[in-house]
Amino acid sequence: MMAQDMLHKIPVREQEPKVRAANFDEVCLGYNEEEAVQEAARCLGCKKAKCVEGCPVSIDIPSFVAHVKEKEFAKAAEVIAQSSALPAVCGRVCPQESQCEGVCVRGKKGEAVSIGKLERFVADWSREHGVSPTPPSKTNGIKVAVIGAGPAGLTCAGDLARLGYEVTIFEALHEPGGVLTYGIPEFRLPKEKVVQKEIENVRKMGVEIETNVIVGRSVTIDGLMDEEGFSAVFIGSGAGLPRFMGIPGENANGVFSANEFLTRNNLMKAFRDDYDTPIWRGKEVIVVGGGNVAMDAARTALRLGAKTWIVYRRSEAELPARVEEVHHAKEEGVVFELLTNPVEILVDDEANVRGMIVRKMELGEPDASGRRRPVEIPGSDYEITCDTVIMSLGTSPNPLIAGTSKGLDVDKYGCIVADGTGQTSRKGVFAGGDAVTGAATVILAMEAGKAGAKGIHEYLSDR
Numbered sequence: 001m002m003a004q005d006m007l008h009k010i011p012v013r014e015q016e017p018k019v020r021a022a023n024f025d026e027v028c029l030g031y032n033e034e035e036a037v038q039e040a041a042r043c044l045g046c047k048k049a050k051c052v053e054g055c056p057v058s059i060d061i062p063s064f065v066a067h068v069k070e071k072e073f074a075k076a077a078e079v080i081a082q083s084s085a086l087p088a089v090c091g092r093v094c095p096q097e098s099q100c101e102g103v104c105v106r107g108k109k110g111e112a113v114s115i116g117k118l119e120r121f122v123a124d125w126s127r128e129h130g131v132s133p134t135p136p137s138k139t140n141g142i143k144v145a146v147i148g149a150g151p152a153g154l155t156c157a158g159d160l161a162r163l164g165y166e167v168t169i170f171e172a173l174h175e176p177g178g179v180l181t182y183g184i185p186e187f188r189l190p191k192e193k194v195v196q197k198e199i200e201n202v203r204k205m206g207v208e209i210e211t212n213v214i215v216g217r218s219v220t221i222d223g224l225m226d227e228e229g230f231s232a233v234f235i236g237s238g239a240g241l242p243r244f245m246g247i248p249g250e251n252a253n254g255v256f257s258a259n260e261f262l263t264r265n266n267l268m269k270a271f272r273d274d275y276d277t278p279i280w281r282g283k284e285v286i287v288v289g290g291g292n293v294a295m296d297a298a299r300t301a302l303r304l305g306a307k308t309w310i311v312y313r314r315s316e317a318e319l320p321a322r323v324e325e326v327h328h329a330k331e332e333g334v335v336f337e338l339l340t341n342p343v344e345i346l347v348d349d350e351a352n353v354r355g356m357i358v359r360k361m362e363l364g365e366p367d368a369s370g371r372r373r374p375v376e377i378p379g380s381d382y383e384i385t386c387d388t389v390i391m392s393l394g395t396s397p398n399p400l401i402a403g404t405s406k407g408l409d410v411d412k413y414g415c416i417v418a419d420g421t422g423q424t425s426r427k428g429v430f431a432g433g434d435a436v437t438g439a440a441t442v443i444l445a446m447e448a449g450k451a452g453a454k455g456i457h458e459y460l461s462d463r
Helices: 033-040 050-054 061-069 073-081 087-093 107-111 115-128 152-160 191-206 220-225 257-264 292-303 322-331 442-461
Strands: 027-030 145-146 164-169 208-210 232-235 256-259 285-288 307-312 335-338 340-347 353-366 372-376 381-384 388-391 430-431
Touching: 027 115, 033 115, 050 061, 061 073, 061 115, 073 115, 087 115, 087 191, 087 442, 115 191, 115 381, 145 152, 145 220, 152 191, 152 232, 152 442, 164 307, 191 208, 208 430, 220 232, 232 442, 256 257, 257 388, 285 292, 292 307, 292 322, 292 388, 307 340, 335 340, 353 388, 430 442
Parallel strands: 145 164, 145 232, 164 208, 232 430, 256 388, 285 307, 285 388, 307 335
Antiparallel strands: 340 353, 353 372, 353 381
């Protein structure tokens, strides 16, 4: 029997690019038991584990990986559950390469341990074997409201329930999950098999979820605290207000925000034949942007039958999307027009998109983000023919909650101002995730949810 190669990861199985480009089934198939045990055996079991420091929610990674190595999968799940309410989600969409795996000691001489794939394996194994979290034996009778059933809100609610609080989540949409449900496509994050099951585990902790409740319209924060008896509120309402460029032609038929395009496809299931949700199925689609959302929009349009381009003003090295997502997009046939920026959307006589004028860029000195600033190259304009443009330029928080809550401070971008514990300018009101930072990652929203739960517990304990 050959000795295992400890320097390289156990390869993870995936659908073939040509096959998956025509369906919405999950691309990555994950590890089976044998593969997971072999990959876990690569972990060095560091006593001062840098991977834990690199994890925003501080999962005891060496411990859960050690249990996987010994085929103690239920014990591995118990370790993860102490820190994360959404392990099957994080194992799929968390940018481990820049966090836990990015500081893995094994990666200094060889490849880092596939921590994310192991977390996913444990979560999937738990779901398939009926393993669920243990709810608290009793509650303390103190009510806490959470606004938004996305990753920040679900995490905050789960942690508070574990501490004995009576938690109710108020969700504006008809399905909980936030960006996990409306933003991330089925081929990256299955909704029924993964997202709904993780949410059900949060419910099993005693958390109530009320959908179709728009805070700021259906009810206000003042109403929740003064009339409904909630002692504290956590705002985890995300950032769902899309940004546009303000270039000529942007109001044409066939121009969409990535937010709307993905919501129709993911939440409203427009890709399925048994749903009647209308969606614009372009034949030649340009997606403007370079983040994970842009990759999701481009890969979704491709699966709906379009020839698809990514137009991004910086180089590939500056793409904010995960390397894995860029790799998958290229494999599937998405064309990348890099160091290129839109100048004008061309419109026909009936106000429909017929193309885009773009301008070549070159990289200059670094800007405030640390990335080299793109500089226009004069006389480099050219035209790309298209019938659809999807803008993926980031999002900001919806101003509804702040606009209906007296004394709740926001910054110049409309983000709620909160400190490291989540405490806002209003006593008893905490906030975290994209509502505070603007659009970021799922795991950073979860980190903020954990901080908010801790902050709320300390606040209520000191009363």
